[in-house]
Amino acid sequence: MRHLIDPLDFTYEETLRLLDLADRIHDDPAAYKDVAYRKRLASLFYEPSTRTRLSFEAAMLNLGGQVLGFPDAGVSSASKGETVADTIRIVSCYADIAAMRHPKEGAPLRAARYSRIPVINAGDGGHSHPTQTLLDMMTIRRRKGHLDGLTIGFCGDLKFGRTVHSLIKSLSRWPNMKFVLISPEELRVPDYILTEVLDPKGIPYVETRSLEEALPQLDILYMTRVQRERFFNEEDYVRLKNSYVLTKAKLAQAPADMAVLHPLPRVNEITLDVDDDPRAAYFEQAQNGVYMRMALIMTLLGLKDPKTGEVAFQC
Amino acid sequence: MLKVDEIQNGVVIDHITAGTGLALYHLMELEKLNDASVALLQNVRSQKSGKKDIIKIEGDITSLDFNVLGYLDPQITITYIENGHVTRKVRPEQPKQLVNVIKCTNPRCITSLEEGCDHIFALTPSGRYRCIYCEQEFKVQNL
Known part of the structure; x- marks a missing residue:
């Protein structure tokens, strides 16, 4: 069993x-x-x-x-x-x-x-x-045709975002991956993901605060919600919840064949005008x-x- | 440099991460040693790591559990001395798993809620101990 x-x-x-x-x-x-x-x-x-x-x-x-x-x-x-x-x-x-x-x-x-x-x-x-991870991988593979050799941007709450940790761990088994980690300082990906998952395998990654700068180089953009339920302190949540918002205008800087994923539910981190863009893949994920x-x-x-x-x- | 007499019969616990010597002292329950002299040296200059702590114990050490050192700090060395001569110098072994030896301090971990749930830490390939439930790393500084 x-x-x-x-x-x-x-x-x-x-x-x-x-x-x-x-x-x-x-x-x-x-x-x-x-x-x-x-x-x-x-x-x-x-x-x-x-x-x-x-x-x-x-x-x-x-x-x-x-x-x-x-x-x-x-x-x-x-x-x-x-x-x-x-x-x-x-x-x-x-x-x-x-x-x-x-x-x-x-x-x-x-x-x-x-x-x-x-x-x-x-x-x-x-x-x-882990099941979110599997369906994320399924969606990425169906969109791109393969899972190797991709540049994947994770954006938002990378600290408490369990879907992010799981997906990074899993995709680290595919060759030639590159990760761009976009978050505010307070919501950086935990150190162990870097030191025990990425570093030992020599997988390249970049930590950045700017979604706009990262967008042009991405094959996949994985957006996340800042989750109120993960914070002990309401003030911290309010301060960080609007850190990143993907709009149709920002998406203009992204490659035409990039796919936007999100584990859902979203609050306001992806505006509704993105839904009709062919790059929006989050309802396919569901x-x-x-x-x-x-x-x-x-x-x-x-x-x-x-x-x-x-x-x-x-x- | 602070001078502590050389040991004739006892043990030197060296290369302790600076600042953690006192926690280690209490964890090994050295305050309960009745027939031994104990010296704790903190922030000693070290060529390897810049600073380190050292514990020297002169006297009867038969009641001490040195296994505890393996998970606390794998860099530690234990030097046994008899009649003024070094008889053995070892690094403590790291057990693969620790059950109810240390506690997970993550308030989001199931161990913080579930009655009767053992606190289990497993040794990772990088030599660190992580709670098997939430994967939070054990840090000696948190003791």
């Missing part, structure tokens, strides 16, 4: 196989409508989420499976003080696979250590969000997320792809 807790839990080859399966689902989703018949997904969301929760639930329903769970810690036994370890032991009796979002970092790993079913990390605090999670559920449950007669890889 395997879990997906960290973006690097799958090898480079396994990740490629998963991306290939997600692409096949993308191209013919109807072929997969009964693959998970009578299987159940436990959707354990200890903090509010629209996209990720609905995406997981839609993925399971698209596969012909069923969903049970809770959308908020307030309506679970967590409100009575039940531990994550106890909750997953119980859920293991009711479901075949679990997706967990939790405000505390490491909660899905804690669950995985006690679980009898595969656990998927659906986001743990400011730490990690759609790809369903296909990617279908591929992940199938693989962790050991379900065969009806197109190939094989599982993506053994778990």
Whole structure:
């Protein structure tokens, strides 16, 4: 039995196989409508989420499976003080696979250590969000045709932005990558990403404060929201929330084939007039997320792809 | 230079990161040694690192746990002395995992909420210890 807790839990080859399966689902989703018949997904969301929760639930329903769970810690036994370890032991009796979002970092790993079913990390605090990473990679690969040799700009909250950390870690396994890290000083990417992920592999990166200067050199621009819920101090949030806003006018400086990604939800960091630009890829990401999670559920449950007669890889 | 008598029987803990000697002193519970003299030297000039701390212990050291030094500071050297002669000079080994030895101080970590959750730190390829849950690095300065 395997879990997906960290973006690097799958090898480079396994990740490629998963991306290939997600692409096949993308191209013919109807072929997969009964693959998970009578299987159940436990959707354990200890903090509010629209996209990720609905995406997981839609993925399971698209596969012909069923969903049970809770959308908020307030309506679970967590409100009575039940531990994550106890909750997953119980859920293991009711479901075949679990997706967990939790405000505390490491909660899905804690669950995985006690679980009898595969656990998927659906986001743990400011730490990690591996399924977002997979769908980001799927979107980048579909837009650019490949994942290697890209210059990727990350912009906004690079300190608490778990999607940023996860994506940098994962893409660092592809050759000839370059990263441009655009953030205010207070929201710089954590040092360990630089010293333990990028530096040891000799991956070039630039830290800058200027989105405008970075734009012309980018293949991908990954925008992020400054997240109110990650701040202990409201004053800091108010001061930093409007640091970067991508507008149609600024986008004029970017290459014509650049793609703009965003994990969503956005607040005001991408203005509405960017939505119609062909470079806007953030709604595609949301759609790809369903296909990617279908591929992940199938693989962790050991379900065969009806197109190939094989599982993506053994778990 | 401050002069401390040479040790006849005991141990010298050298190359301690400057400023962390006192934390190490308390962590090794050196204040509880009844039959040994202990000298803590802080901010000693060092060719390698500019400044360092040193701890010298003269007397019975059999009750001391030197394993604790491995995760605190892998640069440390331990020199054993008997009858005025150096008998052994070693670097402490770094355990691959520490369970409930040090605590994760990240308020966002599951260890800060979950009852009965062990505090587990794993050794990374770069020689640092990180909480397995939130990946926050353990720093001896935080002790």
